[in-house]
Structure formats: C-alpha cells, structure tokens
Amino acid sequence: xxxxxxxxxxxxxxxxxxxxxxxxxxxxxxxxxxxxxxxxxxxxxxxxxxxxxxxxxxxxxxxxxxxxxxxxxxxxxxxxxxxxxxxxxxxxxxxxxxxxxxxxxxxxxxxxxxxxxxxxxxxxxxxxxxxxxxxxxxxxxxxxxxxxxxxxxxxxxxxxxxxxxxxxxxxxxxxxxxxxxxxxxxxxxxxxxxxxxxxxxxxxxxxxxxxxxxxxxxxxxxxxxxxxxxxxxxxxxxxxxxxxxxxxxxxxxxxxxxxxxxxxxxxxxxxxxxxxxxxxxxxxxxxxxxxxxxxxxxxxxxxxxxxxxxxxxxxxxxxxxxxxxxxxxxxxxxxxxxxxxxxxxxxxxxxxxxxxxxxxxxxxxx
Amino acid sequence: xxxxxxxxxxxxxxxxxxxxxxxxxxxxxxxxxxxxxxxxxxxxxxxxxxxxxxxxxxxxxxxxxxxxxxxxxxxxxxxxxxxxxxxxxxxxxxxxxxxxxxxxxxxxxxxxxxxxxxxxxxxxxxxxxxxxxxxxxxxxxxxxxxxxxxxxxxxxxxxxxxxxxxxxxxxxxxxxxxxxxxxxxxxxxxxxxxxxxxxxxxxxxxxxxxxxxxxxxxxxxxxxxxxxxxxxxxxxxxxxxxxxxxxxxxxxxxxxxxxxxxxxxxxxxxxxxxxxxxxxxxxxxxxxxxxxxxxxxxxxxxxxxxxxxxxxxxxxxxxxxxxxxxxxxxxxxxx
Ligand SMILES: Nc1ncnc2c1ncn2[C@@H]1O[C@H](COP(=O)(O)OP(=O)(O)O)[C@@H](O)[C@H]1O
Ligand SMILES: [Mg+2]
Numbered sequence: 001x002x003x004x005x006x007x008x009x010x011x012x013x014x015x016x017x018x019x020x021x022x023x024x025x026x027x028x029x030x031x032x033x034x035x036x037x038x039x040x041x042x043x044x045x046x047x048x049x050x051x052x053x054x055x056x057x058x059x060x061x062x063x064x065x066x067x068x069x070x071x072x073x074x075x076x077x078x079x080x081x082x083x084x085x086x087x088x089x090x091x092x093x094x095x096x097x098x099x100x101x102x103x104x105x106x107x108x109x110x111x112x113x114x115x116x117x118x119x120x121x122x123x124x125x126x127x128x129x130x131x132x133x134x135x136x137x138x139x140x141x142x143x144x145x146x147x148x149x150x151x152x153x154x155x156x157x158x159x160x161x162x163x164x165x166x167x168x169x170x171x172x173x174x175x176x177x178x179x180x181x182x183x184x185x186x187x188x189x190x191x192x193x194x195x196x197x198x199x200x201x202x203x204x205x206x207x208x209x210x211x212x213x214x215x216x217x218x219x220x221x222x223x224x225x226x227x228x229x230x231x232x233x234x235x236x237x238x239x240x241x242x243x244x245x246x247x248x249x250x251x252x253x254x255x256x257x258x259x260x261x262x263x264x265x266x267x268x269x270x271x272x273x274x275x276x277x278x279x280x281x282x283x284x285x286x287x288x289x290x291x292x293x294x295x296x297x298x299x300x301x302x303x304x305x306x307x308x309x310x311x312x313x314x315x316x317x318x319x320x321x322x323x324x325x326x327x328x329x330x331x332x333x334x335x336x337x338x339x340x341x342x343x344x345x346x347x348x349x350x351x352x353x354x355x356x357x358x359x360x361x362x363x364x365x366x
Numbered sequence: 367x368x369x370x371x372x373x374x375x376x377x378x379x380x381x382x383x384x385x386x387x388x389x390x391x392x393x394x395x396x397x398x399x400x401x402x403x404x405x406x407x408x409x410x411x412x413x414x415x416x417x418x419x420x421x422x423x424x425x426x427x428x429x430x431x432x433x434x435x436x437x438x439x440x441x442x443x444x445x446x447x448x449x450x451x452x453x454x455x456x457x458x459x460x461x462x463x464x465x466x467x468x469x470x471x472x473x474x475x476x477x478x479x480x481x482x483x484x485x486x487x488x489x490x491x492x493x494x495x496x497x498x499x500x501x502x503x504x505x506x507x508x509x510x511x512x513x514x515x516x517x518x519x520x521x522x523x524x525x526x527x528x529x530x531x532x533x534x535x536x537x538x539x540x541x542x543x544x545x546x547x548x549x550x551x552x553x554x555x556x557x558x559x560x561x562x563x564x565x566x567x568x569x570x571x572x573x574x575x576x577x578x579x580x581x582x583x584x585x586x587x588x589x590x591x592x593x594x595x596x597x598x599x600x601x602x603x604x605x606x607x608x609x610x611x612x613x614x615x616x617x618x619x620x621x622x623x624x625x626x627x628x629x630x631x632x633x634x635x636x637x638x639x640x641x642x643x644x645x646x647x648x649x650x651x652x653x654x655x656x657x658x659x660x661x662x663x664x665x666x667x668x669x670x671x672x673x674x675x676x677x678x679x680x681x682x683x684x685x686x687x688x689x690x691x692x693x694x695x696x697x698x699x700x701x
Contacts, residue, residue, distance in 0.1 A: 067605055093610070100607035108605075113598035117697055118620055128606040164696045180606070 015042035016187050016220040017066065017104075022079035024061050024070065024244075032076075033292045035061040037244040039079075043220040043237075045187060050235030050252065051224045052267060056289045058244040059224045063190045066222075067106055068096040084187060102132045105186040109193035111173035115165040121176050122146070122161030129183045148179035152209060171202035175209065182213060189214075190222045195230065207233055228271050232256055240264050243290050243300035246323055250332035260326040260334040260341035263301045265349045283352065299337070307344060311337040370700040374688070378681030385677040389670040390438060394431050396666075401425050403664035404466040424449050438463070462674070463667030467660070472671045475656065482554045483652035485564065486571055486644055487637035493576020495630065498583020503619060505584065506591030518588070521581035530643040533574040537647050540570055549573075554650040571648045575641065579633070586629055590622035597621070624694050628687055635683030639676035 024036040036058045043049045051059050064070055066081055068088055081088050083104050088096065108114040115124060125148060126141035136144070142161065149157035152175040165173055174194060181189055191210060195203040207230065214221050223234050231238050231252065238255045240248040240263065248261040259265055266285035287304040290296050296303050302316040315337050323335045327342060338344060393400045401421040405413035408421070426434050426449075440446055441461035448455045448464050455464060455471070462472035505514045524532070540549040552570040555563040594600065595618045603617040640654030649655075653672060660668035692698045 064601075069601060069604055097607045097609065100605055102607055106605045108598060108602060110598065114602045116599040116603070116617055116621075118695060127608070131607050131609075131612075166697050180602075 015044045016084055017222075018042040018080070018082045019062075019066070020080040022062060022065060022081060023077070024058070024065050025076040026074060027076065028293075031293050034295075035244050035292060036065065039241075039244075039246055041239050041246070041249065043188070043222060045220050046214070046218045047237065048214065048221040048223060048235045050231035050238045051222060051241060052226060052228055052231055052238060053241035054226055054267075054285075054289050056292075057241040059226075059241055060192055061244075062241075063106070063192060063222060063224060066188075066190060067100050067104055069100075069106075098132075101128055101181075101186070102184045103186055104188040104190070105181040105184065106190040106192065107174075107177045107181040107194055110197045111177040112165060112170070112197075114177060115173060117165060120162050120164055121149070121168065124165075125149070125161075125176070125180050125183055128180050132184050144183060145179075148183050149176065151182075152176070152179040152213075153205075154179075170198055171205060174198060174202075174206050178206070178209065178213070182217060185217060186219055188220045188222070189217075190224070192224045193226070194223070196225070196227075203230075210234070228256065228267050240267070243295060244292065245300065245335065246333075247301065247335045248333065249323070250328075254328065254332055258328055258332075258342055259345060260328070260332070260338070261301075261336045262305045262307050262338070262341075265345060266304075269349065269353045299335070307338060307348075310344065311339075367700055371685070371689070374685045375681075378678075378685065381681055382674065382677045386439075386670070386674050387435065389673045390435050391431070392669070393427070393434075393666055399427070400664075400666050401427055403666075407466060407663075462671040465660070465665050465668050467663045467665040467668070472667050475668070476653070476671055476675060479651055479653050479656050481556060482650050483638065483640055483645070483654065485554065485557065485568055486575070486641050486650060486652060487634065489568055489572035490575030490579060490641070490644075491630070491634050491637055493572060494579045494583050494633065495626075497576055497580035499587050499619075499623075499626065501580070502584040502587025503591055503614065503622075505588045506595060506622075507614060509588075509592055517584070521584050524578065525581040525585075529578050530647070532578050533571075533643055533647045536570065536574050552648045554648075554652070568650075571641075571644050571650065575637075575644055583626065583630075586626050587622060590625050591618060594618045594621040624691065627690055627694060631683050631687030631690065632680075635680045638683070639679045640672065 019042065020040045022036055022039040023034065026033045026035060039058075039062055041049060041051075051063070053059055061070075065077055066083065066088070068091065070077065077089055079089065083099055086099070088099065091099075115121070119127075122142060122145045125145035126138070129141045129144050130136055133141075146157045146161050149161055154160050154172055154175055160168070160172075165176070168176060174197075178191075178194070181191075194210065195206050198206060210221070210223070211234065221234075223230065225231060235252045238248075238250065238252050239246055240255075240261065242263050248255060248259065248264050255264070256268070259268060263285070266283075269283040270285055285304060286306075290300055290303065296317075298315070298317045298319050299305070299321055302308055305316065308316040319337070321335045321337050323333050326332060326334045326336075327340075334341070399418065399422060401418060402413065404425065405418045405421040409417055422428055426437070437446060441457060441459070441463070443459055445459035445461050446457055448457045448461075450464055450466065457464065457471055457473075460473055462476065464470070465472050465475060468475060501517060505517045508514045537552070540546045541552070544550070548566050549570045551567065553567045555567050557564040595614070600613060600617055603613045608617075640652060640657055642654035642658050644650065645652045645655035646658060653675065656668065657672035659665075660672065688700065692700045
C-alpha cells in the first residue's frame with residue numbers, strides 16, 4: 001500500500017525512458033506558450049506510467065517530444081530525454097527516424113483520423129515494418145502485417161488486411177493502430193488517449209489488449225489519459241499534470257488512495273467509476289485550465305483551488321510550490337503548500353465523494 | 367458503378383439537349399432574321415426583301431420551330447439532306463449543319479479544328495499541373511517563410527492581370543519587340559506534318575496558358591497541402607519513422623491531390639471546349655477561334671455546333687472527374 005511495498009524505479013538509471021527537466025515552448029504571435037514546464041519522469045521496461053490531466057495540460061506535447069515529433073523550427077525544447085540511454089534532444093533528423101516507430105512507438109487517439117484514409121490498413125502496417133527492415137520483401141511485410149492484425153484480435157486478418165480504415169469499426173481501427181505501433185517490437189510504447197474515442201465496452205477490451213501485449217513484449221508503456229479510472233486499471237506509476245507541470249507523482253495505488261494535491265482530488269471527484277459506491281458523487285473541478293500565455297502566479301492551480309485558505313499567508317498565489325515528497329515517503333512527490341493534505345483529503349474530499357471509505361482510510365493512517 | 371455511369375450519361379444527355387434547344391431557339395427568336403447574314407453573303411450584299419424571303423423559305427425558317435429542331439436532331443443521329451440556295455448537299459451523320467460563311471459542313475470543320483485545340487489544351491493543362499503542383503508543395507512545406515511569401519504574392523500579381531492582356535503582352539514582346547527565336551514564331555503546324563514545328567510553334571501559347579493557369583494550381587495545391595500536412599495521419603506517418611519526403615509526398619500530397627484533380631478535370635474541359643483568347647492572339651485555327659469568328663459573322667450553325675461541343679465536353683469531363691475522384695478516394699461510393 002505504501003511506497004515500501006511498491007519498488008520505485010524512478011531514480012533507476014536502467015530505466016528505458018528518462019525525461020529530465022523537459023520544457024517545451026512554442027513561440028506564438030501572442031507570446032511564448034510554455035506547454036511543458038520542467039517535467040521529469042522515467043519508465044522502466046515492463047512498467048506502465050500513467051500521465052493524467054485535463055485536456056490542454058501538456059500530456060500530448062510532452063510525449064510527442066519523446067519521439068521528436070515537434071516542428072523544430074517552431075518549438076523550443078530544453079532538458080533531457082534519453083531513450084534506451086540515447087539522448088534525443090538535439091539529435092538530428094536521421095538519428096531520430098531510427099528511433100521513431102522502431103524502439104519507441106506511439107499510438108494516437110481517434111484512429112480514424114490517425115490512419116491514412118486512402119491506404120489499405122495492411123499497406124500502412126507494412127510501411128511501418130519496411131521502413132525499419134529495408135531488406136524485407138513485400139511478401140514478408142504483408143505476412144508480418146497479417147500476423148500483427150491477428151495478434152491484436154482482428155478476425156480474419158488475411159482478409160481484413162486489404163480493407164481501408166473506414167471499413168473497420170472504431171475498436172478494430174484502434175487495434176490496427178496498436179498493431180502498427182507494435183510491429184517493430186518497440187521497447188517503449190506511448191499510447192495517447194488510446195480509448196477516448198471508444199465506447200465503454202470496447203474501451204475495456206482495448207485496455208485488456210494493451211495489458212496483454214505489454215506482458216508479452218515487456219515494453220515500457222506510457223498511457224496518457226484524462227480518466228483516472230483507466231490509470232487505476234493500467235498503471236504502475238502515475239504522473240498528474242496541470243498547466244504543463246507535474247503536480248503529483250507516485251506509485252499508482254499509493255497516489256490514488258492517498259492523493260496529496262487538491263488538483264488530483266478534483267480529478268478523483270470528477271470520475272464516476274472510482275468506486276462502485278452508489279453514494280458516490282460526481283463533482284467537476286470548478287473553473288477552467290489557465291491560459292498558458294499568461295499563467296497564474298504562484299501555484300498554477302490556486303485560482304481553482306478550494307483549499308488555499310489552509311495555507312498561511314498568500315503563499316499559494318505568490319510562490320510556486322516545489323515538487324517534493326509529502327508525508328508519505330520519498331517516492332510520492334507533490335507540488336502543493338498544504339501541510340496536512342492527507343487529513344484534509346479524508347475530512348473534506350473523501351467524505352463528499354465516498355463517505356463509507358473515510359473510516360477505512362483513517363484506519364490506514366493510524 | 368456501371369449503373370452510375372449510365373445514369374450520369376443520361377443526365378448529361380438531358381443537359382446537352384436543353385443546351386441544344388436554347389441555342390436552336392437563337393435561330394428563331396434572335397433580333398434579326400437568321401437568313402439575312404446568309405442572304406447578304408450569298409448575294410454579295412445585294413439582299414433584297416424578295417431574296418431574303420427566298421432564303422428564309424429554303425433554309426426552313428418558315429416552318430414551325432419543333433419541326434426544324436426535329437430535323438436537326440435527326441441530322442445529328444442519321445444525317446440529312448441540306449438545301450443551300452439552289453443546291454442540295456448530303457450531310458452525313460453526325461450532321462451539324464452547313465456553314466454558309468466557309469461553305470463547308472460544320473462537322474467537317476469541327477473535326478479539322480479539333481487537333482489544334484487539343485494540342486493547345488494538352489500542353490497548357492500539362493503545365494498547369496507540372497508547374498502548379500511542385501510550386502504549391504514547396505510553398506506549403508515552407509509556409510510562412512520568405513520563399514512562401516514571395517511565391518504567393520508573385521502569383522497573386524500574375525493572376526490579377528487579365529489573361530488576354532497577359533497573353534497579348536507575351537506575344538508582343540516575344541514576337542515584335544525582342545523577336546526571340548522559337549518563342550517569337552508561334553503558330554500551329556499539325557503534329558503529323560512536323561512534330562518539331564508543332565512543338566516550337568505552340569511553345570509560347572503553352573507557356574502563356576501554363577504560367578497564367580498554374581498560379582491557380584499553386585494556390586489550390588498550397589492550400590490543400592497545408593491542410594493535409596496538419597492532419598493526424600501525417601503525425602502518424604512521422605511517428606513511424608518515415609523519411610520527410612515520404613511523409614510529404616506519399617501521405618500529404620496523395621490527399622492534397624484529390625481536390626486539385628477535381629478542379630483540373632473541369633479546367634481541362636474548359637480548355638478543350640476552345641481557348642478563345644489564346645487561339646485569337648496566336649492565330650491558331652482551333653475551335654475557340656472558329657466559334658469567335660462565327661459569332662462575328664452570325665454563322666449560326668457554327669455557333670450552335672461550338673456550344674453543343676462545349677456542352678458535351680463539359681458533361682464528359684464532369685463524369686470523368688467523378689470517376690477519378692472515386693478511384694482516388696476509396697471512401698467515395700458512386701451511386
Ligand atoms: N504547436 C503549438 N503551438 C502553440 N501551442 C500549442 C501547440 N501545440 C500545443 N499547444 C498548446 O499546448 C497545450 C498543451 O497541449 P496538449 O499537450 O495537446 O494537451 P493535452 O494534455 O490535452 O494532450 C495546449 O494549451 C495547446 O493549445
Ligand atoms: Mg492530448
């Protein structure tokens with residue numbers, strides 16, 4: 001339940017992906033937009049990191065930086081990203097191409113838009129294979145494509161391989177996307193909201209599939225989502241992002257049961273399926289994410305935070321809290337001035353969203 | 367697919383019939399007797415009222431319009447016998463009438479003039495794409511850069527000049543002012559007579575059409591490319607590790623071509639129906655110039671034929687555009 005029972009791999013140099021102090025800034029006519037700010041995390045092989053946050057919090061921008069997918073002329077990226085030990089910030093285009101789709105692959109939300117409408121599914125898979133296996137024949141590539149479609153559970157793959165994306169159902173398209181991502185057996189797979197466009201049953205199937213595949217391929221997986229329910233099911237570790245910054249980071253179960261940052265509380269309160277409790281209430285976070293052009297002073301979340309009155313002075317509005325261990329061990333980090341977050345959470349938040357869990361948690365703390 | 371083509375051809379036939387009726391009505395409801403220009407020319411300007419009445423009678427303008435239209439349609443499909451003045455002429459199908467001005471059968475002239483128009487159109491259309499697409503792609507890839515801005519504004523200037531002025535200036539400078547070799551001696555020689563002269567004589571008209579028309583294609587291509595390159599599937603293509611050129615051409619341009627090809631099909635139809643300014647300025651005896659002269663001479667049978675020919679070309683090119691579209695975009699189902 002605590003950090004001692006979940007070995008932390010965050011500071012392990014063997015981690016396949018290590019991101020340190022990543023900052024991504026877009027110069028725009030209205031001024032610089034800092035979409036990712038001083039972000040650090042790492043993921044080991046066989047591990048799953050969940051990155052959560054509302055839309056616009058910088059999840060996609062940060063993960064696209066890992067594959068170098070930003071237009072370098074229009075983007076300022078600083079910090080360090082090491083994929084399998086290789087530094088990729090400042091890496092040239094041809095070096096980057098060898099990594100993309102090969103040792104690190106990405107699958108995207110909305111597979112209908114992310115697959116080319118004019119090419120057959122099989123041809124798109126084969127293309128991904130051939131670019132990293134230049135000596136493979138057309139027939140090899142096709143066989144590989146069919147094999148992957150079969151592996152992700154597409155019925156009659158030898159026939160469906162010649163379909164166009166629009167002839168697939170939504171779930172099948174996402175499966176095909178996953179097959180394309182895994183075709184070169186990557187060590188790192190980034191799944192950017194892989195189930196957002198799908199209905200609930202299909203969503204569960206896709207998540208199951210991803211879990212199965214991860215066990216089989218033993219890759220490092222980043223799953224990006226705005227749904228803590230998805231994270232609870234999939235992730236070993238969780239990173240909560242707000243306005244481009246990491247605001248809480250820790251082992252999944254620890255973080256979900258003892259969240260220490262009011263923004264995480266807000267995310268927990270705003271999902272219906274965190275417990276099956278019928279008394280559970282759905283409370284959306286008030287207000288909107290801040291403008292990145294003119295971010296709030298101090299803690300970016302303070303204008304929306306209901307707990308600033310528990311912090312002495314106007315600290316929340318004046319000083320950015322550092323990302324530091326809270327009261328629950330060194331591997332659970334939070335960016336918040338609150339001195340006793342656990343207590344506040346149990347008393348004010350849990351009582352609202354899941355009254356019968358309050359007792360349990362207080363026992364646990366005692 | 368087959369049913370679709372048949373359906374579209376039938377609809378096209380309706381269009382052509384309607385246009386032919388509208389043109390035919392010109393003969394009857396125009397401001398002056400359609401027999402007068404014939405009479406004037408045949409009598410050397412001594413067209414008396416009596417002679418005019420004779421011409422009207424022999425040309426059939428005293429019969430009801432539907433009867434004459436019926437004969438016209440019959441002529442198109444099975445041929446007919448024409449009465450011109452005192453002589454009778456056999457006009458085989460497809461009979462489009464007789465040009466009193468040129469003393470020829472209209473269909474024969476159409477066939478004779480087609481190669482010139484097709485030659486001009488083919489070269490011009492080729493340059494539309496051969497110049498427009500690469501320049502558009504280059505501008506889209508560098509959008510916002512100095513190159514992009516220079517290209518876009520240059521083409522804006524070129525396309526804001528009226529085409530006839532553009533072509534006329536090109537002709538004057540190349541032929542009269544600088545007497546540039548090759549370019550300065552434009553004119554049409556049939557390909558079968560001398561391919562070299564055919565090509566050199568058409569070079570300037572092609573360049574005029576191409577340089578002027580490609581500006582539009584640059585704009586289309588640039589717009590479609592900018593849009594295509596911002597699509598999610600482009601990001602996917604990059605994320606696979608494909609080289610930039612594959613991403614831009616195989617994934618981006620493949621999508622951007624669809625709207626461009628659609629416009630191109632229509633433009634090709636317009637060119638084939640006769641390039642009036644080009645043929646006039648460079649004195650190319652094609653369908654456009656033929657139609658223009660016929661309007662001046664009130665040679666109604668020729669005017670009608672060029673209008674009908676234009677209608678048929680447009681109907682066919684529209685159908686071809688749709689067929690090509692369905693090949694290019696697998697999501698399109700023809701029905
Ligand atoms: N190319 C860009 N230029 C300017 N701003 C951008 C660009 N790409 C993303 N942003 C901004 O960065 C922020 C984070 O975006 P994103 O990472 O896509 O959020 P999400 O967490 O929903 O994936 C958003 O506010 C977005 O508007
Ligand atoms: Mg996103």
